[in-house]
Amino acid sequence: MTEADSPERLLFASTAQAFLEKEVPLRRVRELHEAGVSFDPEWWRRAAELGWTSLLVPEELGGGSVSGNGVEDLAAIAELAGKTVAPGPLHPVSVVLAGLVDAGGHESVIEALVSGEAVASWAVYEPGKPWTPMTSTVTATPTASGFRLDGVKDRVEAGAESAFVLVVAQSGGVLRQFLVPTDAPGVSVDPQRSVDLVKHYARIGFGGVEVDESAAVGSPEQTPALIERQSQIAMVLQCAEVVGVLDTVVDFTIQWAFDRHSFGRPLASYQALKHRFADLKMYLEACRATTRAATAAVSNRDRAAEVAVSVAKSYVGERAPGMIQDCVQLHGGIGVTWEHDLHLYLRRVTLYRSMFGTPEDHNLRVYALTKDLESAS
Amino acid sequence: MPLIDPNDPPGADRGEEAPWHRAKELQKRLYEGGFAGICFPREYGGLGLPIEYQKAFDAESRNYEMPMILNTPTFTICCATILDTGTEDQKRRHISAAIRGEEILVQLLSEPSGGSDLAGVITRADRVGDKWVINGAKTWSTSAFAADYGLLLARSDWDVPKHEGLTMFLVPINSPGITLRRIKQVNGSVEFCEEFFDNVELGDDAVIGEVNNGWHVASRQLYHERRAVGGGSEFASGTGAEGKTDVPVSFSALLEAIGRPNDTRLQEMAGRALVHRAVKEQLIGHVYHGVNDGSLPPAAGSIIRINHSETIQLEMDTALAITGSAGVVEGVEGLLRVGERYLSRQSASLGGGTTEIARNIIGERILGFPREYAADRGVPFKEVKRGRS
Numbered sequence: 001m002t003e004a005d006s007p008e009r010l011l012f013a014s015t016a017q018a019f020l021e022k023e024v025p026l027r028r029v030r031e032l033h034e035a036g037v038s039f040d041p042e043w044w045r046r047a048a049e050l051g052w053t054s055l056l057v058p059e060e061l062g063g064g065s066v067s068g069n070g071v072e073d074l075a076a077i078a079e080l081a082g083k084t085v086a087p088g089p090l091h092p093v094s095v096v097l098a099g100l101v102d103a104g105g106h107e108s109v110i111e112a113l114v115s116g117e118a119v120a121s122w123a124v125y126e127p128g129k130p131w132t133p134m135t136s137t138v139t140a141t142p143t144a145s146g147f148r149l150d151g152v153k154d155r156v157e158a159g160a161e162s163a164f165v166l167v168v169a170q171s172g173g174v175l176r177q178f179l180v181p182t183d184a185p186g187v188s189v190d191p192q193r194s195v196d197l198v199k200h201y202a203r204i205g206f207g208g209v210e211v212d213e214s215a216a217v218g219s220p221e222q223t224p225a226l227i228e229r230q231s232q233i234a235m236v237l238q239c240a241e242v243v244g245v246l247d248t249v250v251d252f253t254i255q256w257a258f259d260r261h262s263f264g265r266p267l268a269s270y271q272a273l274k275h276r277f278a279d280l281k282m283y284l285e286a287c288r289a290t291t292r293a294a295t296a297a298v299s300n301r302d303r304a305a306e307v308a309v310s311v312a313k314s315y316v317g318e319r320a321p322g323m324i325q326d327c328v329q330l331h332g333g334i335g336v337t338w339e340h341d342l343h344l345y346l347r348r349v350t351l352y353r354s355m356f357g358t359p360e361d362h363n364l365r366v367y368a369l370t371k372d373l374e375s376a377s
Numbered sequence: 378m379p380l381i382d383p384n385d386p387p388g389a390d391r392g393e394e395a396p397w398h399r400a401k402e403l404q405k406r407l408y409e410g411g412f413a414g415i416c417f418p419r420e421y422g423g424l425g426l427p428i429e430y431q432k433a434f435d436a437e438s439r440n441y442e443m444p445m446i447l448n449t450p451t452f453t454i455c456c457a458t459i460l461d462t463g464t465e466d467q468k469r470r471h472i473s474a475a476i477r478g479e480e481i482l483v484q485l486l487s488e489p490s491g492g493s494d495l496a497g498v499i500t501r502a503d504r505v506g507d508k509w510v511i512n513g514a515k516t517w518s519t520s521a522f523a524a525d526y527g528l529l530l531a532r533s534d535w536d537v538p539k540h541e542g543l544t545m546f547l548v549p550i551n552s553p554g555i556t557l558r559r560i561k562q563v564n565g566s567v568e569f570c571e572e573f574f575d576n577v578e579l580g581d582d583a584v585i586g587e588v589n590n591g592w593h594v595a596s597r598q599l600y601h602e603r604r605a606v607g608g609g610s611e612f613a614s615g616t617g618a619e620g621k622t623d624v625p626v627s628f629s630a631l632l633e634a635i636g637r638p639n640d641t642r643l644q645e646m647a648g649r650a651l652v653h654r655a656v657k658e659q660l661i662g663h664v665y666h667g668v669n670d671g672s673l674p675p676a677a678g679s680i681i682r683i684n685h686s687e688t689i690q691l692e693m694d695t696a697l698a699i700t701g702s703a704g705v706v707e708g709v710e711g712l713l714r715v716g717e718r719y720l721s722r723q724s725a726s727l728g729g730g731t732t733e734i735a736r737n738i739i740g741e742r743i744l745g746f747p748r749e750y751a752a753d754r755g756v757p758f759k760e761v762k763r764g765r766s
Contacts, residue, residue: 254744269747274740281739282680285673289663290656307655314652363648364641370651371629 008066012051012073017080019050024086026341032087033197038161039087041119047088048116052077056097056233061107062114071233071299075240075291082244085348087198089158091237092121096166098233099177099226103218106179109164120164120179122230123153123204131357133168133227138206140171140178146213147171149178149186149206155355159202160191166217167206168227177217177226184209196347231356232298232305235313238352239291242320245345246287250280253327260332267330276326283319290315307369314362320349378406378441389446389620391568392559396620397481397523400444404478407444407614414476416611417456422473428611435616443615444478450519451475452612453605455482455528458597459547462586467547471526484598485515485529485548485572490763492517492727493734495530495599496539496592497753499763500574502531502546509533509546509584511554511577517728521570522557524550530595533588535759542758543591546583553577564721599730603678606685606729609665625654626692626715631699634709643699650695657688676742679735686726693722 023043032039047053055070055077057063065073074094081090093113099122100106100113112118124133138151149169156165159182167178182189186209192201218226254277257268267273294312297305324346328335335342353359381387389396407413415431417423424430456472463471474480488498500513511531521527527548534542550557554577559567586594604610618624628647632638664681667673673680696715697704704715726732740746753761 257746266747268740268744271737271740271749274744274746275733275736277744277746278683278736278739281743282683285663285667285677285680286656286660286684289659292663293659311652311655311659314649315656318649318652359649359652360645363645363652365648366651366655367628367644367648370648374627374629 006067009073009076012066013076013080015050016052016077017083019047020080020084020086024084024088026084026344029085029087029198029344038158038198038200039089041116041161044088044119045116047090048114052090053093053097053114053116056094057101057110057114061101061110063101063110069299071236072295074233075236075295078237078240079244079247082241082246082348083248085197085245085344089119089121089161091234091241092157092162093119094237095122095230095234096120096164099166099217099230100179102226102229103177103222105214106217109179112163118163119158119161120166121156121158121162122234123156123159123165123167124227124230125153125155127152127154127203131361133231134175134224136168136170136175138167138169140169140176142171143210146211146215147178149180149209149211152203152205154192154201154203156202156204158200159204160189160200165204166230167204171220174220175223175227176220177223178211178215179217180206180209180211180215184211186210194351196351197344199348199351228306232309234356235309236291236295236298238356239287239294239312239316242316242349242352243284243288243291245349246284246320246323249324249327249342249345250284253277253280253330256331273330276330280323280326283323287316287319307366307373310357310362310365310369313357314359314366317353317359317362321346321353324349378403378410378438378443380440381442383439383617384624386618386620386624387442390566391446391520391619392566394523396446397520400447401478401481403442403444404447404476406478408477413478413614414452414472415614417460417472417476421460421468422476431611431614434614438615439617445615445617445619446520447475447478447481448610448613448615449605450484450602451480451482452614453610454484454598454601455526457601457610457612458528458594459585461597462545462594463547464582466582467585471547474525480525481520481523483518483521483524483527483550484602485518485521485527486595486598487515487517489514489516489571493731495595496543497758497761497763498530498532498543500529500531502533502544502579504533507581509544509579509581511546511548511574511579514571514573516560516569516571518570518572520568521550521572522559526550527572528585528594528598530591532758533591536757537589538755539753539758539761540592542589543595544588545585545591545594546579547585548577548579548583552579562721562724564717564724566721600675600678602729603682604665606682609661609678609681626696628695628699631696631712631715634712635700635703646695646698650692653688653691657684660684674743676738679738679743682729682735683732683739686732689725690722693719 054063055065055074067073097113100110113120140147140149162182165180167180169176186207188205190203192203194201258266260267290312294308297308328342334340414423415426419425456475459467459471503510527550529546529548532542533544554575556573558571560569560571561567632643661681664677668675668677697719700712700715703709703712707713741748
């Protein structure tokens with residue numbers, strides 16, 4: 001990617017990296033966890049000042065990206081965040097912004113999100129249900145002035161920290177999305193723990209929540225494309241962050257193989273281990289390749305983006321947890337201690353394996369999309 | 378060029394004679410039309426154009442019958458290596474003859490005594506008067522029966538360590554003293570050959586590169602081979618399957634054939650294989666660009682090499698699982714082929730260097746891990762222990 005090498009992109013990335021390394025090193029992630037905190041809102045405002053929330057937003061709405069390719073810039077930030085399994089609502093805020101910007105309207109919320117003053121999240125999952133973003137049991141019943149929302153969403157990232165949620169609902173058999181303030185009467189928020197140290201989720205109930213007509217995001221006709229776009233952004237960010245994790249963990253495990261000696265020779269000299277490292281390197285490059293392909297497709301809004309994203313999500317989701325477990329094995333006993341940082345990384349990739357569709361879900365999707373392609377040709 | 382359906386190309390079994398005659402004929406037509414050897418230099422019969430022209434031609438030629446089987450090894454490995462290491466005269470003669478569709482070239486590298494340890498070859502090249510006399514045996518030569526010339530690696534000095542006493546020769550396959558035998562593979566293919574050399578005489582003009590510097594030439598071949606196998610050679614012309622047996626499995630067609638098109642368990646398995654197939658292609662591009670821009674070392678070709686065979690394994694395993702008993706006992710039209718293909722699954726993990734060697738290469742030349750212990754390092758070759766073969 002030539003854009004990846006542009007001086008603006010490199011400066012943007014190095015600024016982000018310095019900020020992450022200084023402000024949220026792994027030690028800080030552990031502190032946040034011990035304090036039961038997901039992220040520090042003040043820290044997030046400063047991340048927003050660095051431009052992290054502007055990337056998907058056009059300049060006339062207060063956004064903009066250094067390279068002119070916001071999706072790739074955002075993926076670069078996610079990859080850097082993976083290096084220290086950073087906290088923060090980068091994913092939920094970006095996904096909501098992607099939807100709002102494509103739908104049109106909601107300028108003041110966009111402004112609040114871009115400035116980092118507010119956080120928003122996508123309420124798409126429902127209790128007990130797998131990843132089926134195009135269905136909803138939450139209902140939006142038309143009222144005199146707008147809609148009344150009823151039902152429950154869950155696995156809403158940073159739900160308890162969000163001022164707004166973008167809710168997928170069905171209204172008379174038609175899929176719609178609504179931007180709902182979490183302090184609206186009838187909204188209940190119950191935190192949900194995750195395997196990650198700092199990624200918090202929430203179950204959000206809507207008990208007769210009245211919203212204005214203007215809370216709707218996009219028209220009924222726009223909604224499937226908006227949901228697809230939001231899903232694609234969510235998955236690209238996940239994959240990019242996982243690539244950052246894998247890059248870091250494979251790297252320090254290779255260093256470990258040079259440094260650690262047994263029977264008077266470095267671990268790196270044993271062929272049995274060398275071959276495992278060769279596989280790790282191969283899978284790492286494959287994860288990078290498929291993530292880049294998906295990022296480019298989403299960035300260009302290619303027709304093939306749908307399948308490219310599912311390919312990447314399936315492959316990265318399948319490989320990453322096993323790769324980190326391999327690194328645990330290669331570290332030996334130290335790898336399963338709380339003290340060692342490996343589990344911080346393992347937690348994040350395990351979480352991401354299953355969120356926004358498991359590899360198995362995406363395999364089915366790739367099969368269906370490929371079959372359509374075959375019969376169309 | 379004749380029009381074809383790229384999803385159902387004409388058979389081009391490398392083990393038969395006819396496809397090779399056909400390929401030469403097609404290559405002649407390409408040459409006459411001014412589209413042959415796009416990336417080879419003009420002075421050697423090519424067009425001297427950058428890879429973008431080849432890619433554009435590939436896209437345009439997708440629906441036409443192309444001499445695909447000439448790509449590897451003739452153009453992507455043999456001609457590419459002659460271009461790197463040959464004399465002016467060798468380049469003018471052989472590269473242009475291949476481009477005109479008059480010569481097919483092959484590699485004569487592996488030997489019956491061992492494949493992975495290529496520098497340990499024991500075919501002899503003895504200096505007798507002003508001639509070289511070749512004695513020994515080569516094996517696993519792709520389609521040597523159809524070839525005009527072969528790049529033959531032989532030992533010309535036994536008193537120095539193994540890499541230092543090798544010489545590469547370009548030998549006419551019809552030379553007196555060469556006996557050629559077909560190898561029959563598990564899947565019935567007879568494309569590979571074994572050759573025996575009994576006092577085959579060659580002149581100095583047959584030497585490629587320098588005497589005793591044959592390892593350098595062989596290394597170029599291996600380099601070009603890794604790129605070619607991964608689909609990253611600018612010297613390949615045309616794109617798509619070589620022939621019927623090379624067309625990728627259509628998993629949805631398999632599900633239809635066994636009458637379970639809506640079985641989600643099978644769809645999921647098939648989907649996983651399709652994901653890995655897609656990533657294999659993405660990885661080829663990623664590594665090609667990575668090597669070009671220096672973010673990956675040239676040895677990264679081995680990453681593509683392993684991933685290629687792993688993906689083929691997954692595809693064949695998946696096809697076997699989906700077809701069930703229909704893949705092993707005749708009954709449903711065409712499905713027994715799935716079981717037969719499965720039997721030679723490991724070919725992709727062996728040909729062009731085993732995946733074990735490729736993993737060593739990744740460990741040692743990409744990650745920088747210590748080299749494996751080698752008992753023959755720095756030892757005169759005649760003192761190196763060899764197995765009984």
